[in-house]
Amino acid sequence: MSKYDSYFLMKAEEVPDYVQEKLSYFDKDARLECKEIGDGNLNYVFRVKDPASGKSIIVKQAGEALRISAEMHVSTDRGRIEAKILGIQDSYAPGLVPKVYLYDGTMCAMAMEDMTGHTMMRTGLLKHEIYPRFADHVTTFMVNSLLRTTDVVMGHKEKKELVKSFINPDLCEISEDLVYSEPFIDYNHRNNVFPPNAEFVKKELYEDQALHLEAAKLKFEFMNNAQSLIHGDLHTGSVFINKEHTYIFDPEFAFYGPMGYDIGNVIANMFFAWCNGDATIEDEKEKEEFCGWCLNTISDIVDLFIEKYNKVFDEHVTETMAKVPGFKEWYLEGILSDTAGVAGLESIRRTVGMANVIDITTIPDAEKRARAEKIVITLAKNYIMNRRSFRCGADYLKAVKEATGK
Numbered sequence: 001m002s003k004y005d006s007y008f009l010m011k012a013e014e015v016p017d018y019v020q021e022k023l024s025y026f027d028k029d030a031r032l033e034c035k036e037i038g039d040g041n042l043n044y045v046f047r048v049k050d051p052a053s054g055k056s057i058i059v060k061q062a063g064e065a066l067r068i069s070a071e072m073h074v075s076t077d078r079g080r081i082e083a084k085i086l087g088i089q090d091s092y093a094p095g096l097v098p099k100v101y102l103y104d105g106t107m108c109a110m111a112m113e114d115m116t117g118h119t120m121m122r123t124g125l126l127k128h129e130i131y132p133r134f135a136d137h138v139t140t141f142m143v144n145s146l147l148r149t150t151d152v153v154m155g156h157k158e159k160k161e162l163v164k165s166f167i168n169p170d171l172c173e174i175s176e177d178l179v180y181s182e183p184f185i186d187y188n189h190r191n192n193v194f195p196p197n198a199e200f201v202k203k204e205l206y207e208d209q210a211l212h213l214e215a216a217k218l219k220f221e222f223m224n225n226a227q228s229l230i231h232g233d234l235h236t237g238s239v240f241i242n243k244e245h246t247y248i249f250d251p252e253f254a255f256y257g258p259m260g261y262d263i264g265n266v267i268a269n270m271f272f273a274w275c276n277g278d279a280t281i282e283d284e285k286e287k288e289e290f291c292g293w294c295l296n297t298i299s300d301i302v303d304l305f306i307e308k309y310n311k312v313f314d315e316h317v318t319e320t321m322a323k324v325p326g327f328k329e330w331y332l333e334g335i336l337s338d339t340a341g342v343a344g345l346e347s348i349r350r351t352v353g354m355a356n357v358i359d360i361t362t363i364p365d366a367e368k369r370a371r372a373e374k375i376v377i378t379l380a381k382n383y384i385m386n387r388r389s390f391r392c393g394a395d396y397l398k399a400v401k402e403a404t405g406k
């Protein structure tokens with residue numbers, strides 16, 4: 001009998017004992033310290049450390065209610081999904097995800113590698129840090145984890161087993177509501193609209209029927225296109241990074257969905273970093289350097305994705321009909337169109353929706369913040385409405401130029 005035979009939400013002081021009981025990671029008599037370090041919307045994240053040896057480990061536990069809202073309850077099965085997908089991603093994109101040491105379905109807790117020497121990317125971006133290798137790393141991660149879990153590459157029966165195992169209705173519902181519905185029709189009244197932009201949001205988002213139709217089409221693409229095993233929440237808070245290396249983590253929203261969802265999320269979140277730099281960096285040279293890097297990263301992500309997609313497709317395609325000339329290009333067109341559409345939806349929901357991003361909300365000057373939000377919304381609408389014409393990195397740079405006037 002162990003106190004961990006039935007679920008309870010652990011406090012920081014209880015986690016060292018839990019780790020010692022479940023794993024042989026630390027010395028038996030180590031004097032462990034533990035701190036809750038989570039700043040996400042859903043779970044509790046503990047760092048357990050042995051100051052004597054310097055070793056540390058992360059324990060992540062899913063609570064039944066969400067941290068962002070006590071009223072929202074989602075299945076704790078998300079922990080199983082996360083532990084399982086991290087193993088799959090590690091096999092396709094080795095070194096780019098943290099190692100999982102334990103998943104405990106009773107306590108809904110996972111122990112994993114502590115990504116020491118890395119910073120949460122959104123935190124680093126808010127300090128206007130540049131990460132020169134990010135576009136290369138994230139596209140390697142995406143092309144490998146996404147394309148290789150599709151019917152193009154993976155055996156169809158194996159893929160269907162994965163589709164089953166990654167059915168994630170509660171977390172998908174959060175995205176369906178927060179990304180695809182509420183920013184346009186605020187039926188749950190959970191949006192956070194910046195008051196100076198209330199009229200703008202009403203006209204540009206709530207009253208634009210043509211936009212609603214495109215959002216609806218994209219919502220059905222999200223719900224019905226079981227294309228590949230996607231991360232499902234690939235924003236800059238799901239990345240731990242330094243100048244040389246990148247870890248992608250926190251894939252609890254994973255399911256079989258359209259791969260453009262992941263690519264579009266990265267693009268939108270890189271633009272939030274641009275907005276923060278543009279509004280808050282005083283030194284012109286520093287601003288040019290940081291903001292220029294943000295935009296080049298967006299462009300590189302699209303172009304490198306295409307380059308690596310072509311290579312991985314040719315090397316790994318197994319499906320007979322996917323080898324038919326023209327199929328590879330047709331399939332890519334769909335991915336790129338979804339990418340632009342989702343970049344738009346993620347941009348909008350993080351600006352006016354329930355889960356805003358601090359890149360925007362911490363811009364201290366109200367006028368500058370209002371301007372940044374208007375730029376994001378204008379650009380996002382272009383991405384959504386004209387998504388089929390976003391075919392390469394330069395198309396994104398052109399759209400940014402039009403929206404910002406820079």
Ligand code: SR1
Nearest residue numbers: 041068174175178233355
């Ligand atoms: C209710 S959870 C709000 C958001 O946090 C997560 O990171 C997802 O992006 C979700 O939409």
Ligand code: MG
Nearest residue numbers: 040041233250
């Ligand atoms: Mg998260």
